[in-house]
Every structure is written in C-alpha cells, then in structure tokens.
Amino acid sequence: MRKKVLYVVHRYAPFPGGSENYVRNMAEETLHRGHEVWVLAGEHKGDLNGVRVTKNPFILLKKWDLIVVHGGDLPVQKNPIVRLTLESAKRLKSPMLLMLIIPSDSRIYQRATRAVKYVGCSTTEDWELVERENLLPKSVQIRHSIDEKVSIGMPGFRAKYGIETKYMFLSCGGYWPNKAMRELVSLFDRVDREDITLVLTGYDNRYNLMPEESKFVKPFMIDDRNDVISAILEADLYVMHSHREGFGLVLLESMLNKTPWAARNLAGAKLMNKFGFAYDTDEQLLDYMKTFSGAPQKQIEDAYIYVTSNHLVQNTVDDILQLTLTS
Numbered sequence: 001m002r003k004k005v006l007y008v009v010h011r012y013a014p015f016p017g018g019s020e021n022y023v024r025n026m027a028e029e030t031l032h033r034g035h036e037v038w039v040l041a042g043e044h045k046g047d048l049n050g051v052r053v054t055k056n057p058f059i060l061l062k063k064w065d066l067i068v069v070h071g072g073d074l075p076v077q078k079n080p081i082v083r084l085t086l087e088s089a090k091r092l093k094s095p096m097l098l099m100l101i102i103p104s105d106s107r108i109y110q111r112a113t114r115a116v117k118y119v120g121c122s123t124t125e126d127w128e129l130v131e132r133e134n135l136l137p138k139s140v141q142i143r144h145s146i147d148e149k150v151s152i153g154m155p156g157f158r159a160k161y162g163i164e165t166k167y168m169f170l171s172c173g174g175y176w177p178n179k180a181m182r183e184l185v186s187l188f189d190r191v192d193r194e195d196i197t198l199v200l201t202g203y204d205n206r207y208n209l210m211p212e213e214s215k216f217v218k219p220f221m222i223d224d225r226n227d228v229i230s231a232i233l234e235a236d237l238y239v240m241h242s243h244r245e246g247f248g249l250v251l252l253e254s255m256l257n258k259t260p261w262a263a264r265n266l267a268g269a270k271l272m273n274k275f276g277f278a279y280d281t282d283e284q285l286l287d288y289m290k291t292f293s294g295a296p297q298k299q300i301e302d303a304y305i306y307v308t309s310n311h312l313v314q315n316t317v318d319d320i321l322q323l324t325l326t327s
Helices: 018-032 057-061 080-087 107-115 124-132 157-161 181-188 225-234 249-256 267-271 282-291 297-310 313-324
Strands: 004-011 036-043 052-054 066-070 096-099 118-121 139-141 167-172 196-202 217-221 237-240 261-264 277-279
Touching (some): 004 080, 018 036, 018 066, 018 313, 066 313, 080 107, 181 282, 237 282
8 A cells, every 4th residue: 555654854865974865765765665755854955866855844734654753863963844843743643753863861852752653763772762761662673774776885996095005994974073083093093003094084074073184094075975885895994983873874884895894882883793893992992903904704794694684775664664554
C-alpha cells in the first residue's frame, strides 16, 4: 500500500553534511519504493531527484502515515523548523517518529520524546536515554545507514592532493567543535613518524577550527563528496576523534570501502567495536598510531559483511516503513 511520509531535517542535500545526506538517502529510498515523499527543511535548494522539498511548516498539518524527524541537539542543527515540528508533536494528527541521533536532556527533547508516538534508537546511548526516561514502550530500533550506490570510492585522491607518504590517516567532517580536529592534530604531532600523512577534510569552518598545515598534516576544505569518498577508499586508517556523535556514518563508509578505523568509544564505534579500534583515552589512540601497520584482514572482511548486511539505507527504510503498518 502506498504510504505518505514526511521527513524533517534542519538542512537538506545537496548541502554537504551527514544529516543532509542521511535524510536524502532515506527520502530517495522511500520514494523509490513507490511512496509519496516530502521533506520539510529549514534550508534547502529545491526539489531533488523526485523528492519534493519545502520550508513551509503548514505541510505538517496534512495527514501523513508518518512524520520522521531527524533529531540532533548540536548547535548547528537547532533550526526553527525542527524546533516547531517537535513542539507541535502533541497537536498534530499524524504519527511522528523522532530519531534521537544524539541523545539530549534539553527541555524540548524531553517534551518531544513524550509527545511523539515513536522514539527511534540506534546506539547504546540512545537506549540508555529511553530506559532512564521510561520511554521503552514507544522506542524502536532504527538502524543508521549509508547508500551503497554513492559510498564506494574511486582511486585518485592521493594523486590529486599530493599525498606521497606510505600511510595516509584520514578524518572528515565539518570543522565543528565536537569533531576535535585540533586535538587530533596535537596527538598526531607526537606520533613522530615520517611515513604517515594525516589528512583532514571539512566543508565548513565557521568556528575557525581548521588546523594549520604542516609537513605531515594536510587540512583541506572539500565540498565534493566524491573526493571525500575517494579519500576514505585510499586511506590506510580512518580516525573519528569526535567527543560527540550521533552514530558516525563515516565508520560505515570506511567499512564499506574496506578501510580500517579508529574511533573514540562512543555511538557507532561502541556498537561496532569488534570491527575497528575503539579507544577510551588519547594515549590509547597515540599508541595505536605509533605502531600502526595495518589491521587484520579478517577484521576488515568481517566489517564489510556486517555493514552490507545491517547498515545500508534499505535496512533503515525497512525499519521506518514497518511503523506505518501499525500507525
């Protein structure tokens, strides 16, 4: 049966970013299955690939089989459209799913989790929050995911950006405070190896946190997603040093491209720690980088099998559409 689904996010593709592309993937996969799909976004550049996109909040008043809100309580994601949607949850006629993304104790989140019909969880931190707040009866698993079609890199990044050392370590994302790029560079400076280049890519430097370039540290501003995926493919190690993440979709992209990863032991890294190196302290990461010469091939192959079986966009949309059968 054809369903009507509205996705809500602070900003929509083709703007760069994890939230922007994650919602795009879900919306396009839902559309591909023959359902009616709209996106309500605070910032957007118009309809995209058949998905209708608007910033008019009155669309919330239409009858939907499900309204899916991409949460996230980071400052950059606090958009009036998302806030209005959450504040209206109790008054709207349509069932709403709030994907927690990053658990928060903010007042608007506390109110919203009690007003919506479903609370979507994907990490240990999500489930800890709903258990603490007595929300388990309305909580559902919504698996984080990537779109395989646009997440497999092609060779060429090293040649294009002049990376000549034996090993290339990589960290990507906007140069946001939570990404801890400067802290990562400070650690890497202590590795004291001349066979590794640390490459950093970002698409936004509004906080002026882009690190300085040096002989073995190369920060870039890159908007082209193809270049970023190419970098992930050619990296010898992906490092996610963030101290706050909704999941860490870059870990899934790394696993799909058979690139080893190291990440702070939170969100997706905690969930998938047997497929990479999850660390609790800076010193553990420092020691790992100092001695790095590759990851076990079996771990890399197991990670690939895991991500292609559990964390592609088809899995996420399966989880979401299942809710429309009971709403």
